[in-house]
Amino acid sequence: MLKSVSSIHTGICSKLIRTLSTALNVHPPEKLDNFRCYESNPVNHTIHNVAQFYSLPPEDKALLFRHGGLPKTFETQCKTFNETCIMIRKPALDVINSLKNIDYSKPPCKFVLYGVKGSGRSLSLAHILHFGYKSGYLLVHVPWVGDWMRRCKESSTSVMEKDYIDLNIDAAMWLTHFKKQNEHLLVNKELKLCQEYVWNKRESTNKGAPLTELIDFGINRIKYASYCVVVLAEEIKQLSKAGVCKTLVAIDGYNAFFYPQTRIFKEKKEVVHPSKVTLTKAFLNLSYFNWNNAAIVLTVDEIAIGQDDYPSNLPRYLLDKEGFEHLDPFVPIPVENYSSKEFLSCMEYYKERKWIQYYPGMEEELAFISNSNPYKLLELSASL
């Protein structure tokens, strides 16, 4: 009884105060009620969640990013924070919204994420990839093309195609990655080959065999792994066209496929042009427009090509004429540095994780020093 009376009293008080307040149009400074988004399914993220952090479930992370896909520094930070939180940002939401509204009977739409170094292209791609996983796309994800073109594990001349160079271990690793990411989809009996592939006198993969057989063959017989990727790409295209699966192609550092200065060498130390690498053939085939029931999300990155200086980070420069014509028409999506709202949200998150010790004026100072660049902020806050 006493409790109810007191609650009535407080209710009246607050009402009175509200009506009797003399301050007009008080706009509190824009501050997030909560910097966390408890919706961990990217399908349900809306524009109202911008600048909020959502936590990537550990089981999803283990499935999607076991073999790479998240930047290394970010991984370290996640380990420190004991959770993987990705900020919901406009570029990713824009792509996700488009993916929801695409007419999939038409040729695939291409989205190219671009921006300055450390602005969060790879993490936006990770967010989109998570969306793709949650909405049941067949994921064709390349974590970092720069790894193939600039620090490949091993290279040899191709057995299956003349004048081509195979990156055996990298191809097999990618097949493992692909298999892991699409575990749940590959059990589908309909995903089968529509052609017979003869590898040599004794080995062949029959028509109608499940896709996993081809992948396993590539993983076990590393010599044929690169060509397996080419075949797999073509098969995925055919299956998508037939409507068996819906595909999301996500490639990070896509422009490395067109930069002539690779670090792959032939036997006589000649530099191999990326167009002469078997893996390039597979992924250029996947990013071409002559199929449907798919969407393509790419990032262009100046780090992927490892030039000495970076005159521009815009897609036409990075893709060069050849790459631009290959992708055209595509939607360029700028990934910018943090807006003030995003920056404050990030600071709140760091405070909550006890990553930084707060002092007054810290936000302004850090925003100024880091230029609101996410990666710079991460670096700067490491010592605070």
Next chain:
Amino acid sequence: MFQVTRNINKCLSTTTLKYSSTMPRASEIDTEKDDFKPLNLRQVKGHQFVKRPMRKMEVLTPRTEQMPVDQDWGSVWPGPRSFQPNTVPLPVRQGYVKKGAAVPHKYGNAELMKIPNFLHLTPPVIKRQCEALKKFCTPWPKALDTDEKCQEHFPIEVATSSYCHSSPSIRDPLSRIVTVNIKLSSLKLDKHAKDKFLRLVGERYDENTDIVTITTDRCPTRKQNYDYAMYLVTALYHESWIVEEWEKLKSEADMEYYDWNKSKSKTSIEEMFGKKSNEVPHIEQYSNALNNLMNDGENEYNIAKYGDAVRKLLQLPQLSEISK
């Protein structure tokens, strides 16, 4: 024994030396026979010059102060000449101003002498010279009353320089140079011919004024250079109209600008949509955006425009529609 003789020798030599040093000279002995004179090392006395008083130059008052007010300035300063403070009756001042000091006056002022002056070209002098030249001129054609008409009827402009010297030679090598200016729009050229003409003339064409400038100086006389310039204009015009066999091989890489209608982009769009490009909706905006992107260079603005055009073309939701 040998050593003793050597010692004696040594002694002798030293003594002779001593002797010679003290011996007075023969002339001195003659003059100083009767009178003992003190040692005069510096020889101050003897030939003493009597200093003639300096003749002072009479400093004239500056000429400027003697000038009548109504003098004929054209005769005082008839030609180009560096500044003379005593001839110019003006309190001119110029130069670096030290702190707290006035501007340096005209006397001994290097700054004033350095710069070229136009004191010989005062308006009355110009007027007088024009009057003198008038009897050699013919009247200006009445029909050519505006600049446009002049340009229309006389599209070629020839410029030469004549030099006049008071030197033994009446020739100046610079007078041979002939400069010919032509407005490109006055030549009848089609698209191909114009392109070729511009490639042939290279940097001699000024885009802002649309004028081609040809300068010839390789021949020894002005007449020859003028003929050569006219030959060049004729040859350029006719050459640019010729279409060579190999010009048909011009591919996209040789193009001086990006043309969407000839690009790979157009063919891929046609292949994508399965119809002629002009039937595709919103193709105009897309092709314009791509032309701008390729021709004006890539920047944030052009890329954003291109993105918008592609969204329209592929019927994707615009960026502003996310919130819905």
